[in-house]
Amino acid sequence: MVKVAHVQLSSCCGCLVSLADTYEKLLDILNSIELVYCQTLMDVREIPDNLDIILVEGSVCLDDHHALELAEEVRKKAKILVALGACAATGGVTRFCRGNQMSKPVHSSFSPLTEVVKCDLAIPGCPPSPEVIVNVITAALNGDAEYLQPFAELAEKGEACGCDLLYKVVNKSLCMGCGTCAAACPTRAIEMLDGRPNVLKELCIKCGACSVQCPRIRFPKLIEEIE
Amino acid sequence: MDAFGKYKTVVSARATDKKILKKSQDGGIVSAAFIYGLENGLLDGVIVADNAGEFKAVPKVATTPEEVLEAAGTKYTVCPNISVLKSAVREYALEKVGIVGTPCQIRAVRKLMKYPVGFRHTDSKIALTIGIFCMENFPYMGLKTIVEEHCGVKMEDVVKMDIGKGKFWVYTKWGETKAIKLKETHPYEQIACHVCTDYTAELADISTGSVGSPDGWSTVFVRTTKGEEFFNKMVEDGYLEIKPIEEVKPGLGLVEKLALTKKEKNTKEIEHRKELGLPVPY
Numbered sequence: 001m002v003k004v005a006h007v008q009l010s011s012c013c014g015c016l017v018s019l020a021d022t023y024e025k026l027l028d029i030l031n032s033i034e035l036v037y038c039q040t041l042m043d044v045r046e047i048p049d050n051l052d053i054i055l056v057e058g059s060v061c062l063d064d065h066h067a068l069e070l071a072e073e074v075r076k077k078a079k080i081l082v083a084l085g086a087c088a089a090t091g092g093v094t095r096f097c098r099g100n101q102m103s104k105p106v107h108s109s110f111s112p113l114t115e116v117v118k119c120d121l122a123i124p125g126c127p128p129s130p131e132v133i134v135n136v137i138t139a140a141l142n143g144d145a146e147y148l149q150p151f152a153e154l155a156e157k158g159e160a161c162g163c164d165l166l167y168k169v170v171n172k173s174l175c176m177g178c179g180t181c182a183a184a185c186p187t188r189a190i191e192m193l194d195g196r197p198n199v200l201k202e203l204c205i206k207c208g209a210c211s212v213q214c215p216r217i218r219f220p221k222l223i224e225e226i227e
Numbered sequence: 228m229d230a231f232g233k234y235k236t237v238v239s240a241r242a243t244d245k246k247i248l249k250k251s252q253d254g255g256i257v258s259a260a261f262i263y264g265l266e267n268g269l270l271d272g273v274i275v276a277d278n279a280g281e282f283k284a285v286p287k288v289a290t291t292p293e294e295v296l297e298a299a300g301t302k303y304t305v306c307p308n309i310s311v312l313k314s315a316v317r318e319y320a321l322e323k324v325g326i327v328g329t330p331c332q333i334r335a336v337r338k339l340m341k342y343p344v345g346f347r348h349t350d351s352k353i354a355l356t357i358g359i360f361c362m363e364n365f366p367y368m369g370l371k372t373i374v375e376e377h378c379g380v381k382m383e384d385v386v387k388m389d390i391g392k393g394k395f396w397v398y399t400k401w402g403e404t405k406a407i408k409l410k411e412t413h414p415y416e417q418i419a420c421h422v423c424t425d426y427t428a429e430l431a432d433i434s435t436g437s438v439g440s441p442d443g444w445s446t447v448f449v450r451t452t453k454g455e456e457f458f459n460k461m462v463e464d465g466y467l468e469i470k471p472i473e474e475v476k477p478g479l480g481l482v483e484k485l486a487l488t489k490k491e492k493n494t495k496e497i498e499h500r501k502e503l504g505l506p507v508p509y
Contacts, residue, residue: 018347021347021348123344124344125344125345128344128345129343129344129345129346129347129348129349130347130348131343131346131347131348131350131351132342132343132344135341135342135343150342168506172505172506173418173419174419174422174506174507174508175419176305176329176331176364176417176419176420176423177305177306177307177364177417177419178307178308178309178310178328178331178332178335179286179307179308179309179310179311180309180310180335180338180339182307182309182310183309183310183311183312183313183314183339183345183346183349184313184339184344184345184346185345186345192307192310194305194366194367194368195304195305195306195307195366195367209344209345210345212342212344212345213338213339213342213344213345213346215331215334215335215338215508216419216508217508218508218509219334219338219508219509220341220342222341223334223337223338223341223342223430224232224337224429224430226233226337226430226450226451227451227452227453
């Protein structure tokens with residue numbers, strides 16, 4: 001049985017809620033894996049050694065040595081380390097928070113997990129949709145490297161946000177105005193003006209959902225396989 | 228080079244309902260399919276491109292046959308249909324959504340179905356995708372320039388636009404018809420269209436367009452099992468009349484020619500962009 005752990009760094013639990021939001025599919029997943037560590041769902045205090053997949057939610061607080069040690073620990077213990085959600089993948093609201101919140105200790109002391117240790121996969125989004133979490137876990141269980149490729153690339157790069165749409169798509173004359181980015185945005189930071197995305201910087205939390213979802217940045221070949 | 232992508236059948240078809248034919252661009256396939264879906268419980272809402280006046284296109288969630296009919300007809304300009312997909316599911320509480328789009332939009336839908344990163348509980352609600360043949364699209368101001376400067380018609384007077392027989396046609400409410408050579412419209416094309424090699428919406432459940440069929444009819448590719456079931460039921464229930472594509476003029480040869488033209492020309496453009504170091508979708 002594949003051993004999986006869910007580890008939380010500086011985060012809101014939203015990604016875990018998203019995982020649980022898979023409803024009956026969660027049971028399928030739980031049946032096909034052995035969940036060995038998850039502080040919210042079970043009473044295990046130590047992360048066991050030699051795990052197949054560790055899902056890490058949240059960013060690393062650089063002022064907190066426990067967080068840094070935990071980041072190193074998960075890297076050592078996981079065959080596949082997954083940065084789950086925007087905070088772990090790109091920094092998200094822990095670095096780019098909105099709404100006049102005072103962050104503690106300070107904004108600058110947070111880094112996404114992808115910048116602190118080498119991650120194998122990163123799933124963007126705040127939170128990522130339950131479906132994509134299921135897809136990634138299933139693909140990882142089946143060794144479907146082709147499906148996982150875009151997530152592996154994001155883990156390398158650790159950056160994706162609304163700015164990508166302007167720099168990489170609109171600015172390069174690649175945007176055809178489909179509106180996928182606007183629908184994907186969890187904070188409604190994108191409006192379509194004359195068939196082009198307008199990213200409202202007051203609302204963008206840099207979760208990366210829009211640019212990762214854009215068909216003009218990345219269009220894996222396997223999408224063309226229709227039944 | 229494969230011109231059409233994967234498909235199960237291809238026919239020439241048109242709606243049987245006169246009301247639809249009166250409002251639709253060609254054979255009324257999209258309107259007929261959506262109305263059929265809504266009336267028979269196969270769909271509970273559809274995303275269409277509505278005419279917001281003077282041929283400005285806006286995405287609209289339609290839940291009644293009347294609303295579908297209101298939005299019938301082609302608008303030759305950008306309409307971000309996918310942008311309302313999540314609100315169709317969340318705000319209209321739709322469980323079975325139909326969506327119509329250009330080939331690039333259908334590709335976007337397929338991407339979000341395979342990689343639903345930001346589409347929590349939305350992708351599973353997509354019940355049917357209908358793609359429309361597309362060579363290129365125009366930004367609204369480009370379209371306006373074509374109509375007003377080149378055709379000499381005020382946008383407010385236009386009742387229908389059409390592309391066919393190598394020309395861009397404009398029909399006015401005064402009963403006039405103006406046409407210019409398609410070549411004159413090329414400078415106003417959306418540049419992003421030049422890296423697209425999909426003419427017949429290859430990833431849709433059903434794709435349709437006027438090319439290949441006689442006036443008032445449309446060519447229809449049925450591509451997936453889902454699309455096939457839907458299409459067959461629709462024909463059985465008398466919403467569409469069909470003819471074998473082999474029996475109509477100009478026939479599939481013309482569709483193939485145009486599809487290959489788009490593929491070859493735009494593959495070259497993609498290669499050119501790569502040589503220059505410019506990004507292309509990969």
